[in-house]
Amino acid sequence: MSTVSSPTTRSVTRPATSAVSGSPRQYQEGYVLTLDCPEAPGLVHAVSGFLLEQHGDIHELKQFDDVRDGHFFLRAHFTVAADQADPGPEALRGAFAAVAGRHAMRFELREASARRRVLVMVSRFEHCLADLLFRSRIGELPVEIAAVVSNHPDHRALAEWHGIPFFHVPVTAATKPEAEARLLDLVDRFEIELVVLARYMQILSDELTLQLTGRAINIHHSFLPSFKGAKPYHQAWERGVKTVGATAHYVSSELDEGPIISQQVREVDHSFGPDDLVAAGRDTECRALSNAVKWHCEGRVILQGSRTVVLL
Known part of the structure; x- marks a missing residue:
């Protein structure tokens, strides 16, 4: 065939x-x-x-x-x-x-009309969270955002304005096991089908990523596999890139190595400094993440080893 x-x-x-x-x-x-x-x-x-x-x-x-x-x-x-x-x-x-x-x-x-129950995790950058909340509210995404979890208290008002419970779960090296146990408790309590890391800037443990295999999506503010880890836009500026991008992928135990679902890019030039690249990348992050969430929840994404097949 x-x-x-x-x-x-x-x-x-x-x-x-x-x-x-x-x-x-x-x-x-x-x-x-x-x-x-x-x-x-x-x-x-x-x-x-x-x-x-x-x-x-x-x-x-x-x-x-x-x-x-x-x-x-x-x-x-x-x-x-x-x-x-x-x-x-x-x-x-x-x-x-x-x-x-x-x-x-x-x-x-x-x-087909079922709305998957989603938990969104976020740190201090709120643009991806705000985008998901808006798209869910207008019916563009087949999801019900059941809870928002953050290691900072900054976005409580935003989540609660949308009528969604907000949970502040601080994370330090010493408290990480307890914080992840609380996260899993919330996943069970709210019957969560998909966890979305919308610029959540904490690395999940191997044990947690294993439990969330195939049901946790992360947005990385770079066009993977280039510029992994912290400050990818600054890495991109150092290399004089002519495009910036974002990658939505399933979470795996290897940092920024999970199977890729969606990517977006935008052209830039030599006049863009690191802060300009950060600003330019926001839209690509929002679009790549919302596409990944939408396609996953519509049953269009099939995991096959380290890759995905997306039937659009």
């Missing part, structure tokens, strides 16, 4: 509406099935045949066959035909498990 990225098969005509703004959301009613498995003949037929049996109406189908690794990826957005009883997500997951078992598939099946 050749490498394929299939086009959208049909336009969706029933947009959901944001409760806040009344504007169309970027995600719709129905279900999203995301899967990956070893490449083999008949995989698309197996999925489409299952959906036909369930009276599924496919609105969008994206697939990718990585011929180098022999691995197959697929995302399908579908609804159940209007004249048929909708079995619901639990029944659909149970029915699809038999198909998945025959083909060694990892899969996730969720309601």
